[in-house]
Amino acid sequence: MYIVLIDYTAPVEEVDYYLADHAKWLDRHFRSGEFLTAGRRTPHSGCVIITRPMPRVKLEAILASDPFHLRRLARHEIVEFGATRTAPELRLVNEALAV
Incomplete structure (x- = not known):
């Protein structure tokens, strides 16, 4: 799994x-099942996205297509982690756990 920290540079x-374009981009990746949750950081200095497990190169390609990245409005930091504990409500999205 990954946590993506998006920091605004503008x-x-x-x-x-460009928020509407970014929202359409998010919608596309939620529909495909790649993203699990997303939202604004507090204070509003960027966003956070939590993704399903996938090859890092695939995630990097997805993030490269973010309108915020394309317009050089933000930078993305990728934090990879393996979830070893998961709340019951989230077990179906933790592919590391046998369901």
């Missing part, structure tokens, strides 16, 4: 101008 007002 003013929030400029980022917000």
